[in-house]
Every structure is written in C-alpha cells, then in structure tokens.
Amino acid sequence: MKISKYTRKTAIRFGLVLFLVLVVLLILYLVKSPDDSDHSDKRKPTISVSPSAFLTPTSMETSIPTSTPTPAPTNTLAPTNTPVPTNTPTPAPTSTPTPVPTYQKVSPADIDVPASEAVSDSYFDDVLFIGDSRTEAFVTAMGLSKATNYAFVSMTVKAFYTKEVVDIDGRLLTINDAIPYADFSKVYIMLGLNETGWNSYETFVSKYGGIIDRVREVNPNAIIYVESILPVTASHSSSHEYERNETIYTFNELLHQLSIDKGVYWLNVLDAVVDEHGVLPENAASDGVHLRKSYCQKWLDYLKTHTAK
C-alpha cells in the first residue's frame, strides 16, 4: 500500500502533537503527585484530635481556683493632699473594697456540741479533715474514702502555711494553698500535739485562729469543728521530752476559748478515748500516741453522735 506524502506528513504531525500533549499531561501528573497526600490519607483512618487533648496540667491550671487571697484595700489608695501633676487625666483607681464574706458565728451557748442521734458515714463525704498523723491514720483506718484528708505526719499550725504536702495534679502545695481545691461543707481540725514543745502559746493560738479564718475565707458557709487534742498515755507523758498531758489540757483550754472567740463548734472528742484519769489507756496506742483501730472507732462514734444541728 502506498501512502501519499501528504498523508505521511499529517500522520507525523498528529503523532508529534499527541506526543507533546502526553508529555505535558505526564509533567502535570508528576508535579502534582509527590505532594498530594489524598491518596495515602484515604487508605488510613482519620483520627481527629482536639487541641485540648494536648493540654498539660500546667495549662489547665487556669481553670482551677487560685488560692491567692484578694488583696484588701490599703491606705495607699487613700487620697493624699499632694496633687500629682499629670498631662492626661487618668481615671481614678477603683478602690472598691472586696466584699467581706459573711459567715454564721456560733453563739457561745452552742459552741459545745451535745450528743445527738448518730449520723451515717455519708455525713463525712463532704468533710475536710485537717490534722497530723493521728488524724491521717484515723481517716485511713475508718475508711472515710470520700472525705478530703489534709492530715499529714508532723503537721503543725505553722507547717499548715509552709509545708508543701498536698498533691494537687502532681504539684505539692501547702494545706493553706490547697484548701480551695477541696470540695467540702464541714471541716474537722485537730492540731496541737506536735506544738506542745513550743515556748509561745500565743503563737499557737494565733496560727490556729488563722486556719479557721482561712477556711472561712474559702467557704464562709462551712461548719467548722475544732476537736480537742487527744491526750497520750501516762507512760508516754512521763517519758517524752515535751508531749505531756498537762500541756495538752492547757492547749485544750486555749482552743475552747478560741472556739468561743471565733464562733465555731468545739468537740471535746477526748471524752471518747480517755480513761478515768483523763489520759489515753496504755492499750489504746502501741507508742502511747497513735490510736489502735478499736480506739479510732470510738473516736468516729463520738463524731457521729456529736454533730451540729
């Protein structure tokens, strides 16, 4: 078969045009492909992660109440006689005083909580316990798992403000700073045994009073119970350097007066555990101080039968 020159030329031109088109398509295809992740994405399940999932505890802190007390208005805000020349009139600083939280003060006649019908364990679900190793062991032994237990070994009314012992999301805070993180409507405080060696009773009472104020600052409606300091055994009292029952009773008198002054409930819980001499029986504690489980039960029974109306 003979093909004319015209037909051959036309075929070659057509072939060249087709070739060029294919080359262009090929280039476009190659340029687009390497960065195009659509294909690979379609093969994998898509996992959508919210940015909040990466928030660290630190970044979440903003939503947690801070324990920094609101600064009270000071005298520096009071107008002075010396005018301060300013080019532009600045608005006067708003010295609106922070509203003082109101709380119910218990009248002196009602300070001593009388015996009443026993409440159930659930009464302690919204309780905040503040204390030393004896309270720590008490809450643990009695299984009050829903209560907030800010009771720690060697705690004192001073260490309350300085010792970082409460673990809040991996950070250690003082009890003073950790109180706003606790969810409570009742508070039981028992502190004082570790302070019996102190020289200044005034410091003890003053710091103790500060704890009551701090609780009220955080929760003005909380029912506050001050528990008497439990005595130690006679043998411990006579042998220990400073943990003496005489001092404990002196402290308890001071705390009873403090409860009257502050208008909080006083629980003479030592009544539940002492013998006829007013001291801890020798069999109540292996070391003369820390109560065995059976005596913790007496303590709990007292709390359950002495609640504020």
Place this chain on the structure above:
Amino acid sequence: MKRLIVILSMMLLILSLFTACNVTPETNKEDNAPTSDTSKIVTPKASPLAEGLGAAGLGEKLLSELVFEDELSLVADEIGTKLYNITDCTASSVYKGSGSTAEELAVFSFATADEAAAARELAEARIARQIESYRDYLPAEAKRLENTVIKQSSNYLVVAVTNDKAAEDLISSYLD
C-alpha cells in the same frame, strides 16, 4: 505509520512505568512495617505464683510472712490508691498501721507491664515524700523508709516499708 505506532507504544510504555510510583513513603511504611497497635503487644505475665494469688492474695501472704512492728490493717481500696496516686491499677491491696511507725505494705496489679512501671515512679515519689515528712519528726522512721523495698515485675508492683531484711528476697520469690 510503523514508526508512529512504535513511538506511541514507547510513550505508553514509559507512562505505564510511572503508574506504580504514586505510593507515598507513608503508605509504604504502613504496608510493610510491623503493626504498632498496642493492643497486640503481649504483656509478659508475672510468675504463676503471683498470678494465682492476685493482688489481694499476695498482700495477705506478704503481710503474714513479713515482719512488721506495728499492727497493719487493710485500708479501703479508694484510700490506698489515693495514697499512692495510682488510679489505673486493676486491683490493689494496701495495709497501713496506726501511725506509730511508717510501716506499710502495698500490692498493685495492672493490665500491662508499662502501667506497672509507670506506677513504680509514683510509689517512689510517695516514699520520698514520706521520708521528708518523717526526717525531723521521727528520724528512725525516715531511715526505715529509706530501706523501702519497691519491686516491680511484669504487671505487679509491691511496696514494703519494713525493717525486715528478708523482705526483698521474699517479695522476689513471689514475683520472679
């Protein structure tokens, strides 16, 4: 015409070579690499002895065989895990005393060895805090705490605050 057919065939051939190149490195990895699905990781189990007892049984065994000066009692699960900040264990058994000593015994079991290893750090942190608390208050107890046995083997974690010198060997005999 023959030449044209040859040229077109070659071009098609060249194009066909590129059709296999659109597999991204990621996809290749996905296809060829071994799976990274954690659910398929096989957790080595603790010794049959520990597995047979479970956290509660092992706790009871260790409590009866170890020497403690104070009388330790089992505490509520919620309180035990709160003390250690360990929330992801499958079972726990924590014993505490009256507070006259720093003694305590804790046994935790976990779903995986990784979780147990992470919890070991939490246990170490608790003991470190306890040492600080006792250092000025009861130095002898701080010393006892410094000798705490913390043993993690596969998915079990055991903590024993005791002066019993045989504690480590005894715990190992149940876990290894």
